Amino acid sequence: MEYYICNKRQFTMILNSVSVDCVIFGFDKSGLRVLLNQIDKDVLRRTLPAQASSEQIRQLYEKHPVFLNDIVWSLFGGHVPEAQDLDEFAKELLFQATGLNDVFLQQIRAFGSLQRVPYTRVITVGYYSLINPDYYHLKQSNLAKSLQWFNLNELPVLCFDHEQIIQEALIKLRQEVMYHPVGFHLLPDKFRLTEIQSVYEVILNKKMDTRNFRKKLAKMNLLVDSGEKQQKVAHRAAKLYQFDIQVYQKLKEEGLNFRIE
Amino acid sequence: MEYYICNKRQFTMILNSVSVDCVIFGFDKSGLRVLLNQIDKDVLRRTLPAQASSEQIRQLYEKHPVFLNDIVWSLFGGHVPEAQDLDEFAKELLFQATGLNDVFLQQIRAFGSLQRVPYTRVITVGYYSLINPDYYHLKQSNLAKSLQWFNLNELPVLCFDHEQIIQEALIKLRQEVMYHPVGFHLLPDKFRLTEIQSVYEVILNKKMDTRNFRKKLAKMNLLVDSGEKQQKVAHRAAKLYQFDIQVYQKLKEEGLNFRIE
């Protein structure tokens, strides 16, 4: 009933049957975006058995036609080290990809269908995170030359079940955003009311009424006028708001009596 | 970066770093219950390293005092076979425990903290299911001599992080039940309106107003009068209802516009 492990060749031992994949959401004028990772084809090749028969390879391409592409895109992820918490590892991945710490990060669920990865059995745990565009460029890190933002509506073909993971991340995000004040993580530190409305509209994929939306926001006491305004815009400058971290913490913990929809 | 697996001694190869644990909810007059599994102490002993030092054992008992008990309770679970879908395996476990197929079963999430199991690194994927008391006893199976129902308010001390898994199952169930018509899975095929209200009251842990509750139920068109009544009760006999599977399917898929709270 057990495997016996007799050989390892690394300082960091990893669990070869468990990985983590991160759906990293960003937001700007163009809408909601996802940070994707371009897979090195050599790495891919190494996942094949050394002496794969041509029949095996044909089957691979049939099931995973994405591997015929020159460039293969995926979520940013990796195998879980034996000596690291799952959540910690997800944080670390996020740091590797973005250089950011203290980012909103939540588990989606475990994805464990049998054929999700060719040739090996890997169960992956999906996470999603929301990041603030002020910090997008802080550290497009060493590791992360291969990373690129994609508009949610213009995703490339993704490998494995990563498309599904993104879809489920969106569903989770939708649920979360309606009852918890998390949309703010996608905004710069100071933002316009129109921007936060647009975050909600994009995530929930529906137009909302400005007046009603602002009434709801006002009622939750989450926003503070920063005193600043938009600069140099060819129309009346909007006030910039920040959100009140204490109220935010309270709302986050207390479950929430407001609902944005 | 990889383990090499050189030895196996079973037909079914399992992933030794991934398990599934099931929170099985049942319901009757006494309220919401959970089906727990009594662990064989020998099995436990085998999880210790063969030559554990007395210091190691002291530490084990310090971190996991539950193992000092004579009887150790846990969720019903097991390690994931390499050649089986995660969801399929959860279904199979549920079948082993209850003899039931086609049961409402949902993933909670992956639990992956480092120290959740002593001595080995095991990430577990939690599932919860709701079962109908009509079928509780169909097959208290071969495997399942060690299974016993516990009232949610009177849980024994559980091993590992299983208490936490149950708590999170409850949270998920609460969320689910408010927006999706799943409470019905906990009831017999024909049930009284009072019973369904009581399901909601127990799960959400609050008293509800009978008239308002029934108005909401009526609006969703989910219930059908079965024509039958309670028998031999010392008061006015209640009508028995069934739920309309077609409406149920529709509500389940369409997301839900009603909300029970």
Place this chain on the structure above:
DNA sequence: GCAAAAGTGTTCGTTTTACACCCATGT
């Protein structure tokens, strides 16, 4: 006839929706 649960409507306050015009700014 009485104990025990079933069944049923109305009122009131709150929340949600729908909707249109003037304001400030840069060019």
Place this chain on the structure above:
DNA sequence: ACATGGGTGTAAAACGAACACTTTTGC
């Protein structure tokens, strides 16, 4: 002066909360 997005209030409808009495049945 005009184009662009910013900002604001009110009325009608829908919804949720609170509440009490009559009915049916077995004993």
